[in-house]
Amino acid sequence: MSLIPRAAPAASMAFAGRDPAVISLLKMLPLLLLLTFSSAAAPPAAASPSAVHNNNWAVLVCTSRFWFNYRHMANTLSLYRTVKRLGIPDERIILMLADDMACNPRNNYPAQVFNNENHQLNLYGDNVEVDYRGYEVTVENFLRVLTGRHESAVPRSKRLLSDEGSHILLYMTGHGGDEFLKFQDNEELQSHDLADAVKQMKEKHRFKELLIMVDTCQAATLFSQLQSPGVLAIGSSMKGENSYSHHLDSDIGVSVVDRFTFHTLAFFEKLNMYSNASLNSLFNSYDPSMLLSTAYYRMDLYKRALNEVMERYIYF
Amino acid sequence: MMPPSTARRLCFLSLLLLLLLLAAAASATADAAAAEEFTEELLLRPLPDRKALAHFHFRSSAPPASAAGRHHHLFPKAISQLVQKFHISELELSFTQGRWNYEQWGGYDPMSTNNAKPPGVELWAIFDLPLAEIDATWKNLTHTLSGLFCASINFLESSTAFSAPRWGFKLNEGNLRYGALPREAVCTENLTPWLKLLPCRDKAGIASLLYRPSVYKGYYHSQKLKLKSSQSLGIILDQTLTVVLQPNTVSGKQLHSTGGQLQPSWSMEHLFSKKLSGKCLVSKSSRVFVEIEKGIVDNVDKAGSDVSSNNDLFVLSTAPDRSLKELDNLEVQSSSLYEYDVNNYNSDKPLNVGITWKLPLIWSCTRAPYHASRFLMGSGNERGSIAMSFLSTGLDKQLVDSSNDCSIKAVVFQVVPWYVKVYYHSLEVFIDGNSKAISEVVDKIHVTPSEDKLLPGTMEMLLKFPCSMQLATLTLDFDKGFLHIDEYPPDANQGFDIPSALVSFPEFNSSRSYPEADPLFVSPLLENFKEDGVVKSYTEVLLVPLTTPDFSMPYNVITFTCTVLALYFGSLLNALRRRIGEEERGLKKAGILNKRGLIPLLIAKLRGQKVDPSESESTSPASLPRSKLLLKVVFVAVVAIVFHYLSNS
Numbered sequence: 021m022s023l024i025p026r027a028a029p030a031a032s033m034a035f036a037g038r039d040p041a042v043i044s045l046l047k048m049l050p051l052l053l054l055l056t057f058s059s060a061a062a063p064p065a066a067a068s069p070s071a072v073h074n075n076n077w078a079v080l081v082c083t084s085r086f087w088f089n090y091r092h093m094a095n096t097l098s099l100y101r102t103v104k105r106l107g108i109p110d111e112r113i114i115l116m117l118a119d120d121m122a123c124n125p126r127n128n129y130p131a132q133v134f135n136n137e138n139h140q141l142n143l144y145g146d147n148v149e150v151d152y153r154g155y156e157v158t159v160e161n162f163l164r165v166l167t168g169r170h171e172s173a174v175p176r177s178k179r180l181l182s183d184e185g186s187h188i189l190l191y192m193t194g195h196g197g198d199e200f201l202k203f204q205d206n207e208e209l210q211s212h213d214l215a216d217a218v219k220q221m222k223e224k225h226r227f228k229e230l231l232i233m234v235d236t237c238q239a240a241t242l243f244s245q246l247q248s249p250g251v252l253a254i255g256s257s258m259k260g261e262n263s264y265s266h267h268l269d270s271d272i273g274v275s276v277v278d279r280f281t282f283h284t285l286a287f288f289e290k291l292n293m294y295s296n297a298s299l300n301s302l303f304n305s306y307d308p309s310m311l312l313s314t315a316y317y318r319m320d321l322y323k324r325a326l327n328e329v330m331e332r333y334i335y336f
Numbered sequence: 337m338m339p340p341s342t343a344r345r346l347c348f349l350s351l352l353l354l355l356l357l358l359a360a361a362a363s364a365t366a367d368a369a370a371a372e373e374f375t376e377e378l379l380l381r382p383l384p385d386r387k388a389l390a391h392f393h394f395r396s397s398a399p400p401a402s403a404a405g406r407h408h409h410l411f412p413k414a415i416s417q418l419v420q421k422f423h424i425s426e427l428e429l430s431f432t433q434g435r436w437n438y439e440q441w442g443g444y445d446p447m448s449t450n451n452a453k454p455p456g457v458e459l460w461a462i463f464d465l466p467l468a469e470i471d472a473t474w475k476n477l478t479h480t481l482s483g484l485f486c487a488s489i490n491f492l493e494s495s496t497a498f499s500a501p502r503w504g505f506k507l508n509e510g511n512l513r514y515g516a517l518p519r520e521a522v523c524t525e526n527l528t529p530w531l532k533l534l535p536c537r538d539k540a541g542i543a544s545l546l547y548r549p550s551v552y553k554g555y556y557h558s559q560k561l562k563l564k565s566s567q568s569l570g571i572i573l574d575q576t577l578t579v580v581l582q583p584n585t586v587s588g589k590q591l592h593s594t595g596g597q598l599q600p601s602w603s604m605e606h607l608f609s610k611k612l613s614g615k616c617l618v619s620k621s622s623r624v625f626v627e628i629e630k631g632i633v634d635n636v637d638k639a640g641s642d643v644s645s646n647n648d649l650f651v652l653s654t655a656p657d658r659s660l661k662e663l664d665n666l667e668v669q670s671s672s673l674y675e676y677d678v679n680n681y682n683s684d685k686p687l688n689v690g691i692t693w694k695l696p697l698i699w700s701c702t703r704a705p706y707h708a709s710r711f712l713m714g715s716g717n718e719r720g721s722i723a724m725s726f727l728s729t730g731l732d733k734q735l736v737d738s739s740n741d742c743s744i745k746a747v748v749f750q751v752v753p754w755y756v757k758v759y760y761h762s763l764e765v766f767i768d769g770n771s772k773a774i775s776e777v778v779d780k781i782h783v784t785p786s787e788d789k790l791l792p793g794t795m796e797m798l799l800k801f802p803c804s805m806q807l808a809t810l811t812l813d814f815d816k817g818f819l820h821i822d823e824y825p826p827d828a829n830q831g832f833d834i835p836s837a838l839v840s841f842p843e844f845n846s847s848r849s850y851p852e853a854d855p856l857f858v859s860p861l862l863e864n865f866k867e868d869g870v871v872k873s874y875t876e877v878l879l880v881p882l883t884t885p886d887f888s889m890p891y892n893v894i895t896f897t898c899t900v901l902a903l904y905f906g907s908l909l910n911a912l913r914r915r916i917g918e919e920e921r922g923l924k925k926a927g928i929l930n931k932r933g934l935i936p937l938l939i940a941k942l943r944g945q946k947v948d949p950s951e952s953e954s955t956s957p958a959s960l961p962r963s964k965l966l967l968k969v970v971f972v973a974v975v976a977i978v979f980h981y982l983s984n985s
Contacts (some may be wrong), residue, residue: 069583085826095838120521123433123552131524146538146548149486150525155825156488173476175483204826206887 038255057318071125071228074185078103081162083203084192085119085154090274091265093121093280094135094191095235096253100289103184103189116152118194118204128272135277137269151178158210166217167191168226173311184225189233193281196236199244215245222248229322235280237262240316252299252322256280257313264312278289371399372410374535374619377861379449379673380607380690381627383580384699385440386600387555388607391447391540392577394534395860399570410618412533414484415573419565421476426462427563429481429489431522434556434580435876441580442701443873444731445629445671446865449846453558453794454836454874463511474498474513486525491517495791496754502782504749504796505838516751516835518877522557524548530559530575534616541616542624545608546577557582566936574860581607596696602939603653611686615678621857622678625767626652628669631699639695645674645947649697653690660850660862673850673862703729705744706801706808708839710875717720717883719815722758724748724837724875726801726808737919740805745779748810750837752793754786755817756880760795762813767805769862777801777808788817816882824884831879840872 080103082096102117122133122144133143152161164170182188195202199211221227221233232253234242239255246253256263256278265275266282277285287305291297306315379391391746398411401420403504408416418424436452443452461477463470475493482489492498498515505514527548531538538546551557561573582600605611615622628650636642645652645659656674663670681687694752706726714720752758765777779798786793801808848865886892922938 120523121524123521129549131548144548146522146524147528148525149528151483151486153486153488153525154521155491173479173490175480190645206826 034153047072051123071184071225073187073228075182076108076112076187076189077180077182078108078191079116079165079180080113081116081157081190081192081194082118083116083157083192083201083209085204087121087124087126088122088274089194090133091135091277092193093117093119094133094143094277096191097133097148098135098277098281098285099147099191099233100148101141101143102285105293106288106291107293110147110149111177113149114152114178115148115150116157116162116165117150117154118157119154126273134269134272135282137267137271137276139271149177155204157204159207159213162203162209163213163217166226167220168224180226182226184228186227187229187231188227189231191233191235193235193278196234196238196242198238199236199241200335201236201242211245211264213240214242215247218248218251224249232299233284235263235278239263240318243318246318246321249323251318253318254303255316255318256311258316260301261313280306280315283307283310339935372408373397374410374616375618375860376619377625377859378545378623379447379625379861380689381625381629382599382632383441384603384631384701385437387582388602389441389447390579391451391861392546392555392575392579393861393864394543394575396533396535396573396575397570398573400567402567410535411571412572413535415563416571418477418484418929419479419563419571422461422473422480422561423464424461424477425464425565426461428560429457429459429485429562430558430560431485431487431520431526432556432558433522433552433680434554434558436556436704436874438707438873440701443704443729444702444844444846444871446846446848446867446869447578448873449578449869449871450864451558451560451576452874453560454516454518454838455977456516456522456835456875457487457492458514458516459489459492460505460512460514462506462508463513465511466675468514470511471495478515485529487520487522489517489520496789497792499751499784499792499794501749501794501796504747504782504794514751518835520834522559523552527551527559528560529579530577533561533573533575535618536616540614541619541622542612543616545610545612546605547608547610549607550581551577551579554579554581565778565829571653574864583607596698597750598696599693601690601692606687606690610683611688612678613686614681615681621859623859623860623861624676624678624687626656626674626676626689626691628674629670629699629701631701632697633670633672635697635699649695650691650693653688653692654934662848662850670849695805702943703731704871704873705729705731705844706746706839708837708873708875710747710837710878712878712880713811717816717881719813720880722752722756722812722814722878724810724839726805726839728806737755743800744803745842746799746801747840747842748795748797748799749840750795752786752795752834753812753832754788754790754792755819755832755882756793756814756834757788757817758793758795758812760793760812760816762787762811764811765799766809766811767801768807806910810844815881818883821885824887828882828884828887831881834878834880836874836877836979838872838874840870842870844871846871 059217065221078099080096080099082092084092096115096117100113103113104110121127129139131144134141135143147217152165165178166179170179176180180188192201201214211274211327218230221230228250230248230251232243232251234254235256236242238257238259238261240258241255243253243255257280264279266277266279267275269276283306285303287297287302303315308314340911355586374394374396376395377393377835379389379393381389381391396411398408398416401416406416419427431451432453432455435455436448438448438452442448457591459481461474463473465473465904479490481487482756486788492515497517498513500510500513502508502510506512527546531543531546534541534543536543538544557577557579559577560575562576563571565571575926583600583606585600585602585606612624632649636647641647645656652674654676657677658675658679660673660675662672676687676689678687707729708724708726710722710724712720712721718933763774763778765772767777777799780799781798782796784791799808821932847867850862850865852862
């Protein structure tokens with residue numbers, strides 16, 4: 021900025037004696053430069069036009085502990101498996117599991133987690149990496165992951181290192197209610213906490229677009245305070261409705277998956293990395309009579325048409 | 337200007353020189369890179385209680401950093417960066433689930449000494465740093481390891497979780513830190529990054545046998561990472577996985593013609609659902625050992641046959657490439673090892689080592705001199721006792737010394753969290769049921785008492801037991817502390833864990849030496865067996881129930897609401913219905929107000945009657961109440977002194 025006023029007199033002195041039109045143009049040049057700089061420096065708050073989507077992240081959170089909440093673990097692991105299969109590597113996934121089901125002494129099938137009583141698919145597999153385990157899954161750690169405000173000693177694999185070109189999938193499952201989500205039977209995440217964290221993320225340019233999927237009772241109420249642009253939210257049930265489990269596995273002894281996640285998975289299992297499906301088709305696949313609840317989605321903060329959306333999220 | 341021929345010659349010479357230099361450089365880097373080595377080994381052993389032990393051993397070594405620089409082609413870079421950043425000279429991290437059964441699986445051999453670990457996570461590290469910086473480095477190390485191995489090792493960062501033993505664990509000058517998390521779960525997510533440190537991962541070589549459901553279905557599994565770093569030798573990284581499995585075979589349930597039950601015959605396919613189809617191509621050597629212990633060897637000798645791979649008692653499914661016999665001090669053969677070189681096998685001819693039993697056989701493994709166990713005594717949520725018992729297993733001390741001076745030394749190392757406040761002065765020792773003075777049994781003791789919310793209580797003790805002793809018991813009293821509401825874990829009603837104590841016997845050495853046929857190559861597994869290892873065993877983890885606040889929301893809501901309602905309605909009814917003036921007149925009539933004694937006053941107050949001292953008409957002399965008061969004070973004082981005296985005696 022300091023160069024510009026000095027350049028003007030120098031230019032005028034250097035070109036003294038030349039064509040007056042040239043001189044006037046040269047005098048205009050710094051002004052023009054100033055204008056272009058200021059327009060470029062305008063805060064790219066709705067930076068979507070300037071930032072290009074170049075990476076995908078997933079934050080998958082299971083907030084319930086104890087053996088009878090096996091299905092929440094299975095939900096999260098099903099999403100983990102799907103997301104990995106469709107192209108997001110472990111380095112870009114933050115998986116938070118509040119308890120250990122696979123190697124739980126009550127598990128008849130050690131190192132195996134199933135989401136279906138036919139036991140066809142072992143969700144745990146050979147290559148699972150859990151970032152936050154057991155007692156570490158707390159509201160504080162969850163908010164730290166979202167906002168990126170960690171202590172200096174926290175390793176990179178436990179941080180959400182997203183930038184303004186990231187598309188993030190945030191999936192949460194557990195027990196919830198009107199405007200809250202219960203963490204480990206001990207504390208709660210409220211809708212304004214979540215909205216605040218998302219707002220901080222937006223301020224710090226930590227995402228370009230964010231898809232929040234929540235599978236709990238009265239999930240839609242968790243989004244009531246969201247205001248940041250670029251956020252798309254899907255909940256498994258409306259206010260006053262419960263989300264139900266899908267079926268009971270008599271071998272394992274507990275319910276193994278929730279209805280909303282089961283149908284979401286049924287949709288994704290038909291896809292592979294090269295498919296071209298859109299979020300619209302996902303929404304249309306939800307049938308309230310099968311879910312026994314009304315799947316709710318919030319699109320008002322989201323600027324693009326839904327039939328373009330899916331590809332951008334899961335694959336490049 | 338030079339003539340063209342000499343210019344050409346010069347050009348040619350310079351090119352040749354350049355090529356020579358490049359070749360030298362390449363060979364130098366190749367030499368440095370070739371000094372990185374990786375070996376893999378697997379040891380299988382039948383156990384007396386119809387189970388099988390499988391021990392995987394992977395060793396990677398890197399030359400000193402000054403020679404090789406920062407490029408690695410076999411050694412995992414994450415580990416070398418860890419060692420350099422935190423100036424580690426020795427580190428051991430183990431993830432264990434299950435308890436090592438010392439009675440059945442032995443406590444005297446190098447396997448149980450090195451691989452029987454306490455449940456959960458155990459981490460200790462020796463740093464090459466000034467003492468003031470070690471705690472901060474330990475904190476950063478725990479965070480890094482938690483990110484690397486997908487476990488919550490970062491809970492060891494706070495000073496309430498780790499301790500710095502001087503001689504109870506390993507002799508050091510104050511640069512060792514030890515921490516354990518007894519309740520940490522161990523599952524596939526801990527094995528995944530551990531396997532990613534191997535050059536062939538779990539895709540080729542011995543690690544490809546690791547079928548996860550088999551490993552986690554076992555009775556005991558422990559994965560361990562041990563590293564040693566020095567300026568001269570570089571970094572040596574040993575990764576071991578010890579699994580005790582139950583082979584699920586039909587033959588094991590058959591009864592033999594002689595009436596006894598045969599041990600189960602198993603093979604690698606029964607244990608892991610896979611056969612070994614070749615070695616990891618970058619490994620320097622890849623071997624499978626089958627260990628036949630002293631107990632079985634003695635039985636074979638008794639049966640009169642030669643201890644080979646095919647004898648009267650058992651037969652190995654594949655003929656071994658070599659057999660190694662251990663020689664103990666007296667040159668009597670103890671255990672023997674049968675070695676298979678995986679190089680000779682490939683995917684067309686996979687290796688499937690197994691053992692088939694011909695005759696029923698019962699044997700036992702050598703045990704440590706004492707079986708150490710620990711348990712809690714007392715009931716209630718206020719206090720209790722920790723008791724440790726040492727039961728003699730009949731292992732005679734090698735130097736049979738019939739004089740009274742014969743004693744067996746035992747070192748006990750125990751860390752107790754701060755909320756179990758141990759009173760170390762209440763230590764009592766009982767030998768064969770008789771109480772002994774502490775000075776008779778305890779040779780050396782070092783205690784770091786716990787500080788509330790700051791430090792755990794550490795105890796290191798050197799005990800001397802007489803050789804003839806059968807049973808010794810130590811007891812320590814403790815009080816249970818209170819935690820802040822935020823410090824309770826989500827499942828607080830389960831209880832809180834006291835990590836395992838370590839008992840070691842410094843006079844007993846568990847090393848075993850096998851003659852090495854190949855002088856050029858030393859097997860790292862056998863090298864570990866040959867190392868001087870003190871016999872040690874870990875006790876059980878104790879679960880202490882502490883008082884917990886009632887976390888149940890409905891109960892709290894009901895209690896608060898009822899209290900508020902009671903206060904409100906009580907005051908309201910009081911204000912509406914009570915006539916105070918009438919009460920006083922009634923009391924005056926009854927004459928109650930005239931009494932001036934303290935106790936009648938109290939009783940009157942309890943009855944809900946207002947007493948106004950100014951209205952009372954006392955006719956008794958002033959000295960009488962004063963003497964009564966004095967008598968009462970003296971009486972109370974005498975009672976207190978008697979009670980104090982009685983309770984202290």
